[in-house]
Structures are given as structure tokens and as C-alpha cells.
Amino acid sequence: MTGPWYRRLRELPLALRVLYLAMFVNRAGMFVFPLLAVYLVKGKHLGADQAGVLLSVGSTGLLVGSLLAGPLCLRWGCRWTLVGALLLNAAGYLGLAVADGGPWIYPAILFAALVGMGVFGPASNTLIADLAPPEQRAYAFTLSYMFNNLGMGVGPLLGGVAAAVSFSLMFAVNIAASLVVAGLLLLWVPVDRPASAGAAGVAGAGIGTQRPEKVGYRSLGHRHLWLLLGASFFYVVPLIGLEYSVPLAVTTSLNASTAYIGVVYTINSVVIVGFGLQVEKFIVRHSTRTLLLAAGALWSAGLVLPVVAFSLAALLLCTVIWTLGEIIVSVVVPAYIADQADERRVPGFMAVNGFVLGLARLVVPAGLGVLWSARGHAPVFGVLLAAPILGMAAFALLRLPHPSRQPEESDHDRDQVPASRGADPDHLVQRGAGPAGRVAADAAPGHQGADH
16 A cells, blocks of 8 residues: 555544554553653662662563453453553552652552553554554554654653652653553444454454464464564563663763763664555565564674774764664564464464563563673673574574465455465465565555555
């Protein structure tokens, strides 16, 4: 599907457009999380080391929330799961704002708040997989990533201003944002019947409707999905590792101003928003394996700069390069799940995808911290460079569904599906496949392939 981005946006279901607005508001309002250390130290007078331990313990809620998202979507449906996650997050932050007890009450309340945060991402991806027409999935997931990052760009600014006035205002704005988002979802996102109750959802909404049998599903089951999600950990390692190492590198190894930390995040957001739709055009033209290898190559090309020429300029330039790889992975992986997983298992695999990110947030900073303390910054950036190289090797060996295993088609399906023009084993000839299994023939005139 081609045309200006705003026209393509209008062609998406209304509920999806509302979801993007909700994502932006929710992400912009989630500035409490990065400011919690400041709140505990200055607002509750805890030591910096004590605050760090409490935040690490509380952050396990992200992992639990990611794993709960799948079963909750199946039991309650996506809309009520999202609303419940927002309300739990708001209640947790309200508890942090008013709590006045021993130090260990804070990680317990934070755990509850972050369970809600952990549920929201996988449930949102599941809803996009249900609502977006298959030929628009690349575009739908790209917009999701862009709106989330727009919110992340606005959020820290709002949070800093609110916290400068008072911590109470900081929590109040965050809670209000969660309630506004919950209201938007209740008003505009259709009720999807839980998958356990059967098929069907709201007529025409695409929620819970039966998708075509996935090519290769009978022969490979879901093993290739588990392997793909496991291999994606190697691409998450540098993302989380840079969040930890860049601030330290700028302020200690390079002795530069902390303002440059903000410049790195600004570059990242500008590249995502400015080039996201251009990257999507690349995504819809290539197979999943090609895309994942390209993402690894971009990660590696970016990270080699601070390894061979460690400097502030190298850090800033490398951010432009690896961010392009970040966009590809962040769009391709959830779309592959939507295309390849059995309908009832899409929520579970979206949850596992969120769990991989949460797991990296727990183990990567700790491991890099030990390495940095013992050997300095050089081996840390070496590990970050090695991770995507290992990921590329894993994706190169990964067995993906082959079009020769396509199930029998009905006469109607045969009339509707264009014949394959290529022999790429990563391509599918069945209409509706996204970047995970690319439609191998041109569709109607002007159509450039499946929109991921």
C-alpha cells in the first residue's frame, strides 16, 4: 500500500489510530520510572545504593507482567487487559506517592506498578496483530514504534518539569495520563471476545477472526518462533547495554558534559521518527531472514565505531547507524509473530517477546557493570559489538517455513492468491503474510508488497 503516510494512517481501523494516540500519551506519561531513583533518594531520603537495590527488586514486575500478558489477553481480551494494566500501573504509582513506611514497602508497590507496565506492551502488540489488515502489518507496527518513541521524547521533559515543582505533581500527571489512556481505549477500541470463548469478535474489527493457516506451521510447529525470539536476545543486549554504558562513557571515560547523554537519546528519537517510514519501505520488500541479517549488520557497523575509535563523535555517529537496526528488529519480530503463530498463541508469543526485553534489562547492566569495574570501557563495548554478530550467525542458521509446505488451497483461495515468482525459502505465496513470510508476487497495481 502506497501514498502519503497520513492517508495510509486514515486507512487503518479507527481503533488502531486511537491505540497509537493512547501509546503516545501513555509513554509520555511514564516519566516516573526513570525518575524513581531521584524520588527515593531526595524524596524518601534513602541512600543511592539502597535505592538501586530496591529498584532492581521492583523491576522484576516487568518480567512478570510480560509473562502475564498472553494469558490475560486470552482470558479477558486485549481491551480489558490493556485497561487493567493501566489501572494497576496508576494504582501502584499512587501507592508510591502516599506510602510512608519501611524501605521495603517501595519495591513491593513498584512491583505492582511495573506488572501493569509489563503487560501493556505485549497486549498492545497483540491488539495490533488482531486489528491490522495483514497487508498493512509492517506499517502498523512501524507506527506503533514511532508513536511510542515520540512519547518517550516528550516524557522526560514533562517529568523533569513536574518533579522540579514537586514529586506529588510528578505522580499526579503520570496517574492522570494512565486514566486518560484507559478512557480512550474503553471508548474507541472494540470489545474482543476472549479467545477461550471462541472465534469472532466485533464484526469487521478483525479481532479474534480466523487467520489463514500459516505456511510451514504443520511441519515446524512453533519451534522456529521460540528460536527466533531466543536469537533476538542478541539484538536486545546492545540496546540495553548502551542505555547503561553511554552515560558512563560520556561522563567518566570521555569526561564530557552530561548534556551529551541527552543528545544521544535525541539522535535516537529523531532517527526513529524521521526514518521509520523509510525503513518500513525497505522492510516490505525483503524476507525475514534478510531483514534480521541487515539489522545485525547495522548494529555491528554502528558499534564498531566506538570500539576502534572511542570518542564522543564516534558515540554520536554510531547512534545514527544502530538505531536503523533497532527499527528493523522492533518491527519485524512482532509482525513475524502475528504472521506465523497460531491465532490462539499470538498473545503468548508477544508476551515472550516482552519477556526477552525485560530479562535483558535485569541481567545486562549487572553483567556489564562487573566487566566495567574490572577492565574499563573497552571490553564492555567489545561485548556489545560481539552480541549482534552472534545474533546474525543465529539468524543465518535459523530454519524458517518453506513455501513448498503450503497447505492445500481451496479453489477460491487459488483464485485470490498470486503465484510465486521466486524461490526464496523465506517467502510465502499466501496472501496475508507480512515480513515474516513475504508475499512473493505483486498485488494490485501500485501495491508494493505487504505493509508490515
